[in-house]
Amino acid sequence: MDIAIETTGLQKRFPKMAQPAVHDLDLTIYPGQLFGLVGPDGAGKTTTLRMLASVMKPDAGSARVAGYDVVKEAESIRNLIGYMPQNFSLYPDLSVQENLDFFADIHHMPAEQKRARITEMLAFTQLEPFRQRRAGNLSGGMKKKLALSCALVHAPQILMLDEPSTGVDPVSRRELWTILTEVVQQGVTIILSTPYMDEAERCHQVGMLYDGSLLTSGSPEEMSASLPFAIIEVKARPRKAMRRIVAETAGIAGWRPVGDRLRLAVPNENGQVKGVLQALNHKFAGEALVVDFTRMERPGMEDVFVHLVSQRRNNP
Ligand SMILES: Nc1ncnc2c1ncn2[C@@H]1O[C@H](COP(=O)(O)OP(=O)(O)OP(=O)(O)O)[C@@H](O)[C@H]1O
Numbered sequence: 001m002d003i004a005i006e007t008t009g010l011q012k013r014f015p016k017m018a019q020p021a022v023h024d025l026d027l028t029i030y031p032g033q034l035f036g037l038v039g040p041d042g043a044g045k046t047t048t049l050r051m052l053a054s055v056m057k058p059d060a061g062s063a064r065v066a067g068y069d070v071v072k073e074a075e076s077i078r079n080l081i082g083y084m085p086q087n088f089s090l091y092p093d094l095s096v097q098e099n100l101d102f103f104a105d106i107h108h109m110p111a112e113q114k115r116a117r118i119t120e121m122l123a124f125t126q127l128e129p130f131r132q133r134r135a136g137n138l139s140g141g142m143k144k145k146l147a148l149s150c151a152l153v154h155a156p157q158i159l160m161l162d163e164p165s166t167g168v169d170p171v172s173r174r175e176l177w178t179i180l181t182e183v184v185q186q187g188v189t190i191i192l193s194t195p196y197m198d199e200a201e202r203c204h205q206v207g208m209l210y211d212g213s214l215l216t217s218g219s220p221e222e223m224s225a226s227l228p229f230a231i232i233e234v235k236a237r238p239r240k241a242m243r244r245i246v247a248e249t250a251g252i253a254g255w256r257p258v259g260d261r262l263r264l265a266v267p268n269e270n271g272q273v274k275g276v277l278q279a280l281n282h283k284f285a286g287e288a289l290v291v292d293f294t295r296m297e298r299p300g301m302e303d304v305f306v307h308l309v310s311q312r313r314n315n316p
C-alpha cells in the first residue's frame with residue numbers, strides 16, 4: 001500500500017444547499033500517518049469522513065482507501081477500516097465487554113482471536129476494571145475510549161475518527177491522545193477530524209477545511225513556516241488603553257485577544273516587526289501603561305487558520 005487514502009475532486013452536495021458540503025477535495029494520506037482534518041462547525045469534516053468510510057456516496061470525484069474505490073469496492077474496505085462516527089452509538093444497555101463482542105462479531109472475528117484482541121484492547125485503554133459495567137453508565141471519557149476500542153477491535157489498517165476528543169475532559173483528552181499515538185506507532189494510519197487547533201499541532205499532516213474546501217494541507221511545521229507574518233504578543237494594563245494603542249498602531253495586519261493578551265500578526269517584511277515593537281513600547285511608555293510583556297511568539301495552527309480564512313473572505 002503506497003497510499004492509504006487518496007481523494008480526487010471529491011464532492012458532496014446536499015439538496016437545497018447553496019454550496020457543496022465538500023467541494024473539489026484533493027487529499028493524499030500516506031500509510032502510518034496521523035492526519036488531522038481540521039475545521040470549524042459545518043466545514044465538511046463529517047461529510048468527508050462518511051464518504052471515506054463508504055457510508056455516503058460522493059456525487060463527484062473519487063476516493064480510494066487502501067487502494068479500493070469507496071463506491072465500487074465498498075465491501076473490500078469495510079474490514080480494513082475502523083470508523084468512529086461523531087455521534088457513535090454504543091449500546092447503553094450492553095456492558096463494555098458485550099459492546100466489544102458485538103463489534104468483533106460484525107467483523108466475523110474468529111473466537112480465539114476475538115478473545116485475545118478484546119483483552120488487549122481493554123488493557124490498552126485501561127477499561128479492564130469496567131469490563132462488566134453497562135456502557136450507559138460510563139463517564140464521557142470512558143465512552144469515547146470504548147468507542148475507540150470498538151473501532152479498533154478488528155485490528156484495522158486505517159482508522160477514521162470523527163472528533164474523537166470533543167466533549168471530554170482535559171485528562172481524558174490527553175489519555176485519548178496517548179492511545180492514538182500508540183496506535184500510530186503500531187503502524188495504523190489515522191485520519192481524524194477536530195475543531196481544535198492545538199490537536200492539529202499534534203498531527204503529522206493536517207488538512208484545513210473551511211466551507212467545504214481545503215484551505216491548505218501539509219505538516220504543522222510547514223504551515224507555520226509559510227505564514228507571511230511574525231506573531232507578537234502583548235500584555236499591558238489598563239487593557240482598554242492597550243487595545244486602543246494596538247488598534248492605532250500602523251503595520252499590524254490583524255490582532256485578536258487570547259486570554260488577557262493581544263496576539264498580533266505583523267507582516268514579515270524588512271524591519272516592520274521591529275518597527276511595530278518599537279512603536280508599541282514607545283506608546284505604552286508615553287501613556288504610562290503597566291507593560292507585562294511585548295514579545296515574539298512562535299506562529300501556530302490557529303494563526304495560519306485565521307490568516308487563510310481572512311484571505312479567503314477577501315478573495316472569495
Ligand atoms: N444529511 C445532510 N443533509 C443536509 N445537509 C447536511 C447533511 N449533513 C451535513 N449537512 C450540511 O453540510 C455541511 C457540512 O456538514 P458536516 O457535518 O460535514 O460538517 P462538520 O465539519 O462535520 O461540522 P461539525 O463540526 O459541526 O461536526 C453543513 O452545512 C451541514 O449543515
Ligand SMILES: [Mg+2]
Pocket residue numbers: 045046047086162
Ligand atoms: Mg462533524
